[in-house]
Amino acid sequence: MAEAIMSGRVDALQGFLDVDVSPDSYTIDGRRMLSVAILHDQVDCAELLLQYYANPRRPDLTGNINVECRVPFYHAAASCGRGGEVIYSLLEAGVKITSMNVFRLIRNRPDALDILVSAVEHGTDLGSLTGHDGSTVLHNVIYDWIELYPVVQEDGLRVSTPLVGDPGLIDYIVTSYPDLLDEQNLIGQTALHRALCYSKNNPGIAEQLIEMGCAVGIPDEWGRQELHYAVQQLQCNGDIVRVLCSRPEVDVNAVANIIPYGRVDPLRMAVYDGNYEMANVLLEDSRVLVHPECREFVRSLAQGDQWIHGEKTHSQICQLAYTCLNSTS
Numbered sequence: 001m002a003e004a005i006m007s008g009r010v011d012a013l014q015g016f017l018d019v020d021v022s023p024d025s026y027t028i029d030g031r032r033m034l035s036v037a038i039l040h041d042q043v044d045c046a047e048l049l050l051q052y053y054a055n056p057r058r059p060d061l062t063g064n065i066n067v068e069c070r071v072p073f074y075h076a077a078a079s080c081g082r083g084g085e086v087i088y089s090l091l092e093a094g095v096k097i098t099s100m101n102v103f104r105l106i107r108n109r110p111d112a113l114d115i116l117v118s119a120v121e122h123g124t125d126l127g128s129l130t131g132h133d134g135s136t137v138l139h140n141v142i143y144d145w146i147e148l149y150p151v152v153q154e155d156g157l158r159v160s161t162p163l164v165g166d167p168g169l170i171d172y173i174v175t176s177y178p179d180l181l182d183e184q185n186l187i188g189q190t191a192l193h194r195a196l197c198y199s200k201n202n203p204g205i206a207e208q209l210i211e212m213g214c215a216v217g218i219p220d221e222w223g224r225q226e227l228h229y230a231v232q233q234l235q236c237n238g239d240i241v242r243v244l245c246s247r248p249e250v251d252v253n254a255v256a257n258i259i260p261y262g263r264v265d266p267l268r269m270a271v272y273d274g275n276y277e278m279a280n281v282l283l284e285d286s287r288v289l290v291h292p293e294c295r296e297f298v299r300s301l302a303q304g305d306q307w308i309h310g311e312k313t314h315s316q317i318c319q320l321a322y323t324c325l326n327s328t329s
Contacts, residue, residue, distance in 0.1 A: 002027045002033065005040065006036060006042070014048060017049075024058055030060050030061030030062040031062065032072065033054065035071075038072055038076050038083040040083075043083070046072075056095050059071045068099050073087070073097075094122070096123055099129070100130065104140055106119075107141055112169060113169055117172070126173065126176070127177040133187070137180070138183070141166065142194045167208055181215075188222075193220060196226060203240070206230075210240070216244060217251065219256070222258075226244055227244050227245070227266045228254070228256050228266055231273075231278050238281035242281065245284075252266065252282070298320055301317060301321070302318070
């Protein structure tokens with residue numbers, strides 16, 4: 001039966017099923033027939049097994065692997081081939097997304113939004129999913145790394161699609177589960193904190209969350225507010241910093257524990273990081289105070305060989321020195 005599935009012989013498989021061979025049979029190494037069909041990209045065989053009432057929730061009998069990794073739905077979500085097409089049939093058969101690990105696999109798929117919409121329509125409560133770090137599904141659709149997801153085209157060629165955080169997924173989740181917008185994980189990070197961490201490759205995600213009305217001025221476990229994250233991560237993109245500074249809830253002089261500088265405010269973070277353009281953006285706000293340590297650092301910087309950094313940085317340092325050294329705060 002397994003050989004018939006692996007070779008895609010649907011008629012032979014139906015012959016076994018018609019003589020009452022269980023669709024939940026398993027191979028000598030413990031793989032359920034439905035798992036075999038998915039793992040070998042035999043979509044027609046998988047659909048036939050479901051028509052004969054194969055139980056999509058039954059795990060493979062393959063040892064000490066976590067049970068969530070031994071069910072057909074996991075195999076389909078992890079599939080880079082046609083096996084992933086079975087996801088929709090499994091959802092229609094009553095399978096639900098019940099773990100963050102499976103959610104992350106689906107999030108990485110090119111058709112993630114369609115899958116999640118179908119999952120919710122068939123009873124999955126995405127709002128109840130929580131990772132080991134207390135993260136929600138909204139935290140987990142915001143990410144920075146660029147993965148290459150192999151996709152099989154209709155002509156049989158495999159191509160690679162770069163994956164980044166999907167604004168469509170974020171919009172769908174926030175619209176469906178608005179309470180997640182400001183929920184914090186175990187270290188106090190909101191979705192906006194996460195977006196600011198990853199804003200180098202995805203600058204639009206933080207802007208999207210702000211436009212959707214997320215709260216600001218929320219400290220994490222170490223006292224870092226959104227402005228600390230923005231200054232540390234944005235790599236000279238000052239637009240979001242300006243937006244944050246314009247919000248009265250944001251303490252532009254908030255002090256937080258920042259490795260390796262100790263307890264510093266956003267301006268000192270920017271200066272110590274050598275992010276002089278960002279420091280100048282912060283100083284556009286008249287509420288930003290210049291700490292004495294920061295003033296001395298800038299003074300010594302201005303007295304050094306600024307040209308070694310290049311013309312642009314020289315100009316930024318000159319502007320920074322002028323503002324800091326003439327500040328009365």
